[in-house]
Amino acid sequence: MGTVGNTKGRRERLRAETTAEIKQVALELMAAGGPDAITLRAIAREMGMTANAIYGYFATRDDLVTTLINNVYTSLADTVEAAWDATTPAQGPAARIQAWAGAFRDWALANPEGFRLIYGDPVPGYRPPEGGAAPDAAHRVCTGITALAAAAWPHAEPRYVDSDFEWSDFDPGLLDEVRPAFPDLPPAAVALALHIWSHLHGMVSLEIYGHLRSQTRSPDKLFREELTQLMRSLGVTPQS
CATH class of the missing domain: 1.10.10 (Arc Repressor Mutant, subunit A)
Structure with a gap:
């Protein structure tokens, strides 16, 4: 035996x-x-x-791609959730947002191929299984992004006082993910989550695809400054 x-x-x-x-x-x-x-x-x-x-x-090739996407998304979700959990609400929204954003960038720099797989050009001819290639992990990342907006919302809400966003402005699949987790947030807070994500994703994408190499020698400083200005625009005082 x-x-x-x-x-x-x-x-x-x-x-x-x-x-x-x-x-x-x-x-x-x-x-x-x-x-x-x-x-x-x-x-x-x-x-x-x-x-x-x-x-x-x-x-099949698609089975491999599905496995890759699921593994990559899970790795990202584990990383940003660990950074978020390492902070507490008592530390304030700035600490939590900075921790999540920093972990996202660090993960992307350590896993550029994975970042490109899930956030870059799609694999030609790939057909994901019903429900998506990584529904659970992708949901976790999406919920994490909304958590950033929820943390900032008490400070950012006055800036959305004239907002005319309605639930119908957003994809039903997205709402199915975030509304149960944050039942008290209004539609404008979902727009805020997408606003935050566009800044973080945009800066990291520029760095991963090499578009900042000829523009700056300090991409880390540029990212931190962008994050600082983003939080100030939300009424959140960034940490030094």
Whole structure:
């Protein structure tokens, strides 16, 4: 029994290692050649495997892409939630927003291929499964963004006093995610969440895609300044 168990354990370990390598190679191919560079044949070639052998791990290219998206989204959700949970409401909205935003940027810089996979150009021909490739993790990230708006809302609300946003202005799927988590927020707060996200996503995207290289030697300082000005525009006093 011991020999059989050890053999099974080795096989499972080798399969897990090969699966992880397949996913890493897929991301590297995408980084080098764009989303359409992800093919099972190309991955097999890079790994010295036969095309038939790799189908034993992922039946189709779309199965692989779905797994990648789910893994990447989960990694991001875990990272920003940990940063958020490391702060408390008593520390004020600035500390919580800065922690979440900083964790988001740090994660993106450490995982540029993953960022491009979920927030960049779509993989040509990819068809996600019903409900999306990473419904739970994507929901967690979306809820986290809305939590930023909820933290800032007591300060930002006066700036939206003349807002004419209605629930019908937003995608029903988005509302299904955020309204149960934040039942007291009005429609304008959802607009605020998208406003905050556009700033964070925009700055990080510029950095990930290399568009800031010829403009600044201090992208970190630029990001922190953008975040500071964003919070001031919301009536939130940023922390030094």
